[in-house]
Amino acid sequence: MSIKIMGTGSALPELVVTNKELEQMMDTTDEWITSRTGIRKRHIAVTETTTLMAVKASEIAMKKAGIEPEEIDLIIVGTVSGDKCFPSTACQIQEALLAKNAVAFDINAACAGFLFGLTIADAYFQSGRAQTALIVGAETLSKMVDWKDRSTCVLFGDGAGAAVVRKTDTGMLHIVQGSDGTRGHVLACDNRPVNTPFTRRLFTKEFFARASFAGESFPGAACTREFSGDNLSAPDYLKMDGQEVFRFAVRTVPKAICQALEKAGILPDEIQYFFLHQANIRIIEAVAKKLGQPMEKFPTNLQKCGNISAASVPILLDHVNREEKLKRGDKIVMAGFGAGLTWGAAVIIW
Numbered sequence: 001m002s003i004k005i006m007g008t009g010s011a012l013p014e015l016v017v018t019n020k021e022l023e024q025m026m027d028t029t030d031e032w033i034t035s036r037t038g039i040r041k042r043h044i045a046v047t048e049t050t051t052l053m054a055v056k057a058s059e060i061a062m063k064k065a066g067i068e069p070e071e072i073d074l075i076i077v078g079t080v081s082g083d084k085c086f087p088s089t090a091c092q093i094q095e096a097l098l099a100k101n102a103v104a105f106d107i108n109a110a111c112a113g114f115l116f117g118l119t120i121a122d123a124y125f126q127s128g129r130a131q132t133a134l135i136v137g138a139e140t141l142s143k144m145v146d147w148k149d150r151s152t153c154v155l156f157g158d159g160a161g162a163a164v165v166r167k168t169d170t171g172m173l174h175i176v177q178g179s180d181g182t183r184g185h186v187l188a189c190d191n192r193p194v195n196t197p198f199t200r201r202l203f204t205k206e207f208f209a210r211a212s213f214a215g216e217s218f219p220g221a222a223c224t225r226e227f228s229g230d231n232l233s234a235p236d237y238l239k240m241d242g243q244e245v246f247r248f249a250v251r252t253v254p255k256a257i258c259q260a261l262e263k264a265g266i267l268p269d270e271i272q273y274f275f276l277h278q279a280n281i282r283i284i285e286a287v288a289k290k291l292g293q294p295m296e297k298f299p300t301n302l303q304k305c306g307n308i309s310a311a312s313v314p315i316l317l318d319h320v321n322r323e324e325k326l327k328r329g330d331k332i333v334m335a336g337f338g339a340g341l342t343w344g345a346a347v348i349i350w
């Protein structure tokens with residue numbers, strides 16, 4: 001038993017922001033951004049929301065797959081930037097699509113979200129719990145970045161990608177996933193800290209400085225930044241140690257791809273396309289080199305879209321699919337990596 005991709009879709013915000021425009025807003029240059037990352041522009045949401053883009057991408061994917069809403073029995077959305085804490089983006093999509101027979105939920109695996117979604121769908125298919133799934137990656141990262149931090153805000157963009165997948169006898173050959181929570185701090189974004197009348201009374205900075213549990217420092221101590229006023233409910237922005245993330249990606253991604261290929265009994269040469277998370281062209285080049293594969297096998301859209309976290313792989317897949325570059329029977333690899341740290345790689349027959 002396995003999974004097959006039946007249709008793909010994507011949606012991007014209307015506004016395109018170029019590196020040149022960013023030059024006018026902050027101390028950066030088109031040359032710096034392009035040479036370090038490959039990114040030239042990105043789509044930024046103004047009126048669009050994570051859910052609206054996710055619904056649009058899903059509708060296109062369903063149409064391409066020739067699937068009716070009632071046929072979908074599983075909706076999984078990878079996102080770190082849903083519009084609401086609850087209901088989940090997946091449940092909002094279910095409502096919009098009238099996919100009344102689906103079980104719907106979000107997952108937070110950051111930029112590996114789509115790959116983790118595929119893995120979960122595969123497990124549901126294998127256990128007989130579902131037949132047809134809608135897997136979505138949707139993000140509005142522009143609201144999570146600090147637009148005064150030039151080292152991060154130039155990297156990200158907004159958008160959504162979706163794929164309808166079905167249980168079949170052939171399709172996914174192997175998938176690997178991994179996580180390393182010990183390195184979570186290298187790419188992180190705090191949520192709202194606990195902020196109640198009780199915390200204001202009890203949880204002073206001194207409390208956190210003294211607090212320890214079984215010799216470990218209290219995890220909440222990291223959230224002590226402003227425990228003195230009423231501005232505590234303001235969420236924090238994304239923070240990243242770019243060089244650490246870079247090192248993690250170039251070490252982990254080729255390894256995960258090789259593991260997936262080995263388990264599938266396939267050589268890299270047999271792969272038509274490698275769809276990698278679109279974070280940085282230099283990461284993609286390093287992976288291609290380690291796998292001994294030409295860059296032509298690595299489609300990219302980061303030049304136009306930037307890094308769209310969980311949406312990046314399904315958007316890229318849809319862009320290539322729309323250009324009719326994929327033929328049934330082609331063997332492809334998809335790989336995602338990001339905050340968590342998390343990573344996943346899948347070998348699939350298109």
Ligand code: COA
Nearest residue numbers: 028029032036111150151154242243245246279280337338
């Ligand atoms: N414009 C101009 N200068 C910038 C800048 C910008 N947008 N952002 C940072 N700089 C400066 C830094 O301040 C630093 O200046 P200094 O040398 O005077 O201190 C200099 O550029 C080099 O910064 P550094 O962080 O060492 O650059 P880098 O070569 O590591 O490139 C990244 C930074 C973020 C592009 C790179 O580390 C990267 O791509 N990492 C992976 C990030 C990623 O993919 N994250 C998402 C994973 S899902």
